[in-house]
Every structure is written in C-alpha cells, then in structure tokens.
Amino acid sequence: MSKKTRSYVEFLYILPFLILVALMSYYPLYGWIYAFHDYMPPKPISSETFVGLKWFQFIVSNPVRRADVWRVLVNTFAMSGISLAFSWFPMVFAVFLNEIRCKPYQKFVQTVTTLPNFISWVLVYSVAFNVLSSTGAVNTVLTGLGLIDKPIAFLNSKDHIWFKMWLWLTWKNAGWAAIMYLAAISAIDDQMIEAAKVDGATRMQIIWRITFPCLLPTYFVIVMLNLANFLSNGMEQYYVFQNNFNRKTIEVLDLYVYNYATQGRGNYPLSTAISMLKSIVSVVLLFVTNTVSRLVRGEGFV
Amino acid sequence: MFKTAEKRKKHINPMDIQSPGDRVVTVITYIVYAIFAFVCAYPFYYIIINSISANNLSERGRVLFWPMEIHFKNYSRMVSIPGLLQAAKISVLRTVVGTAFTVITAAFLGYMFTRDTLWKRKLWFRFVAVTMYVNAGIIPWVLSMRNLGLANNFWGYIFPMVVQPFYIILCKTYCESVPRELQDAAEIDGAGTLRVFTSIMLPVITPILATIAIFAAVNQWNSFQDNLLLITNRHDELDTLQYKLFQYISQANSLKALVSNTTNSNAVMAGLATAATATSIRMSVTVVVVLPVMLIYPFFQRFFTKGIMIGAVKG
Numbered sequence: 001m002s003k004k005t006r007s008y009v010e011f012l013y014i015l016p017f018l019i020l021v022a023l024m025s026y027y028p029l030y031g032w033i034y035a036f037h038d039y040m041p042p043k044p045i046s047s048e049t050f051v052g053l054k055w056f057q058f059i060v061s062n063p064v065r066r067a068d069v070w071r072v073l074v075n076t077f078a079m080s081g082i083s084l085a086f087s088w089f090p091m092v093f094a095v096f097l098n099e100i101r102c103k104p105y106q107k108f109v110q111t112v113t114t115l116p117n118f119i120s121w122v123l124v125y126s127v128a129f130n131v132l133s134s135t136g137a138v139n140t141v142l143t144g145l146g147l148i149d150k151p152i153a154f155l156n157s158k159d160h161i162w163f164k165m166w167l168w169l170t171w172k173n174a175g176w177a178a179i180m181y182l183a184a185i186s187a188i189d190d191q192m193i194e195a196a197k198v199d200g201a202t203r204m205q206i207i208w209r210i211t212f213p214c215l216l217p218t219y220f221v222i223v224m225l226n227l228a229n230f231l232s233n234g235m236e237q238y239y240v241f242q243n244n245f246n247r248k249t250i251e252v253l254d255l256y257v258y259n260y261a262t263q264g265r266g267n268y269p270l271s272t273a274i275s276m277l278k279s280i281v282s283v284v285l286l287f288v289t290n291t292v293s294r295l296v297r298g299e300g301f302v
Numbered sequence: 303m304f305k306t307a308e309k310r311k312k313h314i315n316p317m318d319i320q321s322p323g324d325r326v327v328t329v330i331t332y333i334v335y336a337i338f339a340f341v342c343a344y345p346f347y348y349i350i351i352n353s354i355s356a357n358n359l360s361e362r363g364r365v366l367f368w369p370m371e372i373h374f375k376n377y378s379r380m381v382s383i384p385g386l387l388q389a390a391k392i393s394v395l396r397t398v399v400g401t402a403f404t405v406i407t408a409a410f411l412g413y414m415f416t417r418d419t420l421w422k423r424k425l426w427f428r429f430v431a432v433t434m435y436v437n438a439g440i441i442p443w444v445l446s447m448r449n450l451g452l453a454n455n456f457w458g459y460i461f462p463m464v465v466q467p468f469y470i471i472l473c474k475t476y477c478e479s480v481p482r483e484l485q486d487a488a489e490i491d492g493a494g495t496l497r498v499f500t501s502i503m504l505p506v507i508t509p510i511l512a513t514i515a516i517f518a519a520v521n522q523w524n525s526f527q528d529n530l531l532l533i534t535n536r537h538d539e540l541d542t543l544q545y546k547l548f549q550y551i552s553q554a555n556s557l558k559a560l561v562s563n564t565t566n567s568n569a570v571m572a573g574l575a576t577a578a579t580a581t582s583i584r585m586s587v588t589v590v591v592v593l594p595v596m597l598i599y600p601f602f603q604r605f606f607t608k609g610i611m612i613g614a615v616k617g
Binding site: 003006007008009010011013014017018020021023024025026027028029030031032034093096097099100101105108109111112113114115116118119120121122123125126127128129130131135136137139140141155156171175202203204232235236239240243254257258261268271272275276278279282283286 | 321323324327328331332334335336338339341342343344345346348349352361362363364366407410411414417419420421422426429430433435436437438439440441442443444445446447450461462464465495496520523524525526527530531544545547548551554555556581584585588591592595596599603
C-alpha cells in the first residue's frame, strides 16, 4: 500500500465520525435559517415562508417584546455579573484550605465540598426543595428556635433570586473549582516560601505576598472564561428553579428562548433569531477575551 | 492528594511555633471549613434519614438529626410507581451505551489525529475542535435534531454526545506522549493502522480512558436537558430518572403554591394532589438517583486533577 493510499484509507476510517460531527454540530447552525422564515410546525419551510429580517425587526419594534428582551438581558447580566464579581471565591477557598495542617481534615473538607459538583441540577433542586420547603429542615429549625413565626418561602419567592442562584451555583461548584487552584498552589516553588519564613514572614504575609500573586495567572484565565460565557449561563439551573413567583427575575436568555418557543403558541422563528444573536455575540466575546489573554499572558486559552 | 503538599510537610514542621495572629487564623479557618463541609453534606444526610423515617414524621419535618422509626417501605413502594422502573432502565442504558460510544470515539480519534499519514490531519482536527466553541443555540439545535429523527428517539441521548472534542484532545495529548518507536516497530512487523490502535495504543492509553469513562458516565447519568428538549411525547417510555424526579418535585411544588392560593378550583387541587408524589417517596427517589454518583465518587476522586486538566489542555 503506497503512502498516499494509506493516507486516504486512514481518512476513510475517521470519515464516519466527521459526518457525525457535521450532523450534530454543524447542521444545527444551518437551523438558523428558521429565523428568516414564518415557520409553524409541522409545515416545512419553503421559499413562500421566507420573511427576511422580519423577526429581527420584531424584537426591537414590538414594545412588549423589547421590554421582555431587555428584562431577560438584565437578568442574564446580573447573574453573570454576580458570578464574575465573586469569581475570586474558589481561589480564596483553596488558599485557606491549603493552610489546614491536619491532612485528614483537609481531605475530608475537600471530598465533601466537591461532591455537589457531580450531581445534576435536578438533584440540586430536589435537595433545595426538601431542605427549604415549609416543612424542611431550615424552616423547622428557625421556627423551633422562635426566630420566625411562619415558614419562609425560600424557593417560591422572587426576593434576592439573583443572589440565591449564585449561592446555589457556588454550593455546587466552589469545591470543584478550588481543585484547580490547589493544583496551582502545589506547583509554587517551596524555596520562595522557605526564604520568606527565614525572613520572618507570618502566614498571612506568605499568603498575601506569595500564594495569591502565584495564583493570579490562573485566576485571570477564569475571569476571561467567565467573560466569554457572559451570555451563556445555561438554562438548566434556572429552568429547575423557576416558578410562577420568580419567573420574571430568573429568566435568563437561554431560558427565555426555551420558554418562548415551547409555551403557549410557541414561536420558533423568534426564539431562533434570539438564539442566533446570542451565539454570534458569544463567539465575538470569546474571540475578544482570547485576544486579551494573548496580549496579557502571551497565550490564549482557546 | 497533592504531591507537593506532602513535600512541603518535610520543610515545615506542623509543630512550628505560630504567632498569636496565626493561631487565630488557624482557628477561624477550621471553623469556617467545618461550616462549609456541613452545608454541603447535611442536605444529603437529611434526605437519607428522612427517606427511612416514619412518613408522618418526615412529612411534618420532624426528622432532623437521626432517623426515627426506621423502615424501608418507601423504597419497596417505589417499584410500584408507574414508569419509574422504565425510567431507571433508560437512565442505566443511556449511561452504559453513551459512555461506551464516547470513550471508544475519543480513543480512536485521539489516536488518528496523531498520525502524520492521515490526509489533511490538521484540517480535520480543527473541524472537530472548533465545535467546542460554536453553539447554534437551543432551538435551532432542537429543530435540527427533529429533522434528523432524533427527537423522541433513544439515540437522541447518544449521538449528540459521541464526539466530544475535550476528550479527544485529552486522548491525543496522551497518545503523543507514548514513544513513537512503539508504533514504528509494530508497523515494521506489518501491523496496519487499525492493528496498531487495537494492539498497541489501546492498552497503553487505558489510564486516560478510565478518566474519560467516569466523567462521561456521570454526565450521561445527570443529563436532563436533552430529555427535556427532545422527548416531547409525554407519558413517554424514554424519560430518564432525572426527568421523572423533576416532575415529582414540580408537581408537589405547584400543589403547595395552590394550597397557599385558595382562589384556585378544588378540582385542579384534587387532581394535583393525586398526581403529586408523597414527600417521603420523593426523597427516596432522590436518594436512588444520587446514589450511583455517591458510590463511584470515592473511586474517581483520584482522577480529579486529571479531569480539571481537561479544561487546561490546549488543542
């Protein structure tokens, strides 16, 4: 078998997988054309249903729609913004966890705080529902201590929903996110710390002057990734936690698109149009943050 | 768990004399982490003890610290809930089939993308890797899957998850670290591309495949969104455990909302009351759904650093 034939034969081996990628990841991009049609399933789209930019104009021209999109954008930005503002939390969590000298205790804390990362949002919601419902542990304890007269509706309320969502996100992810920082901490040169000790540095000084500066490059990448995903905070978390009380403030872009397409009459073209705008902005954000990263660190993260 | 943490132990004696300030920091650290650990662990414990306590006690929130009047009837009763066994079957099936497909694909493509002989190797690698960053959006994706006949179809759980660039890159990097001579020697002995893969590379790269298998399995087991988006025939045989659990909770929640809002008709309430699953059964279902993850958790903890590096590896 000549080298050339072999190289084509090898291509044939991977061809089925490439086709699969084309169908699963590239073909949905072709689905963007629904945004340019009056599509009402089950009737397929054709040249007759083509409406050009009608739906894109509809987003901005219809005042109700405009207000909706604005509200959803505010929710998305608020929740992504809170995550970004507290993105240092896993780093601090890791730094002080590393300070624990009792290794079994350290390991125990790490094990327990990482577990929630591996359960689904549905299970997180189940946990939240069971612990926070009117007969759940939290309300029982608070009533028992006489701190409240009647149970607090933690989940069926719109108060502080952005912050609550951040709390659940942190409950689920902080331990896992800390692992990366722990790995980075273990890569810090011991000689630096030794030298600081010889010079009489206290532990807080070592943390402040050595550990944190050494973690900054990792933190920077996390911030950049956060920015790149600013619009895409996913919908699963918000979908499971949404109810009639909090829907107005919990709906993020992805969830809004889903709700809008599946509830009531179901407007697929408009949802597709919004999806499409979001995807384009996300790619631009990724490109920009990657460039920033390349300028600052000398290498991108993509 | 982290090598350097042990290395450092040699340098710093834990008995080092601490300044008063340091000691305060130490005490606060221990307390704060105890609270963190409690907040993460207690909800699971709470649900477990409630699922095995007397139902009338757990219903009223009386079970807080230890199980009371232990019984396991909730678990035996679960079998008779319509559709639950079927959902469990689907969840297990998708986890097994999905993981197998994902791992084999990652191994094969990871290996193929290291072969210089592959026609347009770089182009195809980029073709696959780019899909990590390009996302059409939920609705276009759903419409496309419908067009492909993957809606209301078991394979809708599998095919979209088969080719995962993250895992492929991981395998590729691992394959690159295997000495080239190993492959060359086999090829001189007459082994073809596929033979080198099955006889030489596959046995060598099993450690990384184990890591990938575990992450892929947890992903499949936890997956909820594809069920929500693709399975539109309600009362369908294809719903997963995650979906069923969510249904039980949201029914219970709407019932609760209705009770607090008495303007709603009694008929609706009665209907919901029969549909809603009792608290204790719901907790038992939660335990069953969480249990597989908890059981394999101790075994895959050692893969954590590798797993987190998946995100750090560049293509």
